[in-house]
Amino acid sequence: MDSETRVKKGALDVSIAFPADRSFDVIALGRACIDLNAVDYNRPLEETRTFAKYVGGSPANIAIGTARLGLRVGFIGKVSNDGMGKFVVSYLNQVGVDTSHLVFDQEGHKIGLAFTEIKSPTECSILLYRDEVADLYIKPEEMDENYIASSKVLLISGTALAKSPSREAAFRAVELARRNQVAVVFELDYRAYSWRSPYETEVYYRLLARLSDIVIGTREEFDILEGRPGSDEATVKALFEFLPKLVVVKRGVQGSAAYHRDGRVYSAPAFHTQVLKTFGAGDAYASGLLYALLQGEDVETALTMGSAAAALVVSRHSSSEAMPTKDEIDHFLQEYSERSRG
Ligand SMILES: Nc1ncnc2c1ncn2[C@@H]1O[C@H](COP(=O)(O)OP(=O)(O)OP(=O)(O)O)[C@@H](O)[C@H]1O
Numbered sequence: 273m274d275s276e277t278r279v280k281k282g283a284l285d286v287s288i289a290f291p292a293d294r295s296f297d298v299i300a301l302g303r304a305c306i307d308l309n310a311v312d313y314n315r316p317l318e319e320t321r322t323f324a325k326y327v328g329g330s331p332a333n334i335a336i337g338t339a340r341l342g343l344r345v346g347f348i349g350k351v352s353n354d355g356m357g358k359f360v361v362s363y364l365n366q367v368g369v370d371t372s373h374l375v376f377d378q379e380g381h382k383i384g385l386a387f388t389e390i391k392s393p394t395e396c397s398i399l400l401y402r403d404e405v406a407d408l409y410i411k412p413e414e415m416d417e418n419y420i421a422s423s424k425v426l427l428i429s430g431t432a433l434a435k436s437p438s439r440e441a442a443f444r445a446v447e448l449a450r451r452n453q454v455a456v457v458f459e460l461d462y463r464a465y466s467w468r469s470p471y472e473t474e475v476y477y478r479l480l481a482r483l484s485d486i487v488i489g490t491r492e493e494f495d496i497l498e499g500r501p502g503s504d505e506a507t508v509k510a511l512f513e514f515l516p517k518l519v520v521v522k523r524g525v526q527g528s529a530a531y532h533r534d535g536r537v538y539s540a541p542a543f544h545t546q547v548l549k550t551f552g553a554g555d556a557y558a559s560g561l562l563y564a565l566l567q568g569e570d571v572e573t574a575l576t577m578g579s580a581a582a583a584l585v586v587s588r589h590s591s592s593e594a595m596p597t598k599d600e601i602d603h604f605l606q607e608y609s610e611r612s613r614g
């Protein structure tokens with residue numbers, strides 16, 4: 273990478289290097305969809321009659337999360353050419369995400385819908401309507417090298433690899449990113465619904481992870497990447513044979529760990545909070561983590577920022593509008609440490 277490595281808080285806390293002087297901090301590639309979250313929650317989906325509409329889809333949520341934290345963010349994707357697609361574009365614009373490369377589908381494909389069931393604060397599920405969705409029809413020829421080269425980070429969502437032509441578009445975008453020293457961040461973001469089989473996922477996850485600088489996923493997602501249940505040690509050993517510099521493993525309420533290719537291991541607990549629903553945690557976590565790393569913070573601080581952003585989002589109703597600002601995270605961390613001190 274073509275820039276300075278900043279070291280903070282002493283020689284032991286190494287931050288990750290990103291290219292300097294780009295117009296965008298993050299460009300996210302993948303699905304921008306609609307979440308329909310149960311309004312009359314704490315009951316099963318079959319008894320839920322009212323839903324609130326939000327922008328959804330993991331990479332769109334991360335774009336919104338990082339923009340709310342103050343980063344300059346762009347989005348590459350495809351939405352339906354209808355009121356739902358227009359809602360997504362308009363909301364992203366409202367929060368400051370550049371949508372110049374979020375295109376409207378011209379072949380009649382519809383946007384993905386996610387109906388969320390909130391049975392209790394710990395029993396949540398997502399029902400996806402994603403047949404022939406517009407986001408998976410983004411084409412490799414729609415990747416613009418100048419646009420990708422204008423960012424410090426290209427964030428790829430694993431679901432974009434589930435089908436052609438989106439799969440080829442994602443690989444082409446990564447090739448263009450690497451050619452222009454843009455850091456590639458791969459969020460595994462496994463949605464079984466979009467794939468033919470876990471064997472297919474394993475092949476493409478592994479290929480893309482090997483080409484990435486930072487790989488983020490849950491332990492279960494890394495097991496899919498490896499094609500069998502494994503350990504963090506085995507995962508990072510295999511990935512550090514290739515390009516990754518940092519591998520981040522999320523473990524829900526058990527917190528998260530990050531493995532740097534120099535051998536250092538970092539961890540952060542999850543923060544106890546008043547949970548409304550569990551989904552959205554991973555996207556908030558990635559937003560906080562990326563924000564901190566791009567600010568030149570050390571990896572441990574980045575994990576803490578990710579955990580704090582996630583704790584705030586699980587206590588709120590949506591996964592996108594709920595994304596916290598920097599002030600909200602600072603306030604949360606301060607209150608949390610005061611409460612812990614008693
Ligand atoms: N119930 C919770 N309370 C507080 N923090 C949480 C909770 N669940 C997750 N987190 C935080 O969010 C991080 C990511 O969560 P998780 O491991 O569940 O990722 P994920 O499966 O990608 O999330 P999602 O449910 O959004 O798909 C965790 O490492 C933790 O810091």
Ligand SMILES: O=C(O)C[C@@H](O)[C@H](O)C(=O)CO
Pocket residue numbers: 305306307327328329330333384386398463551552553554555591592
């Ligand atoms: O498309 C999805 O995967 C649903 C998301 O939009 C939802 O907000 C979520 O699961 C966040 O993690």
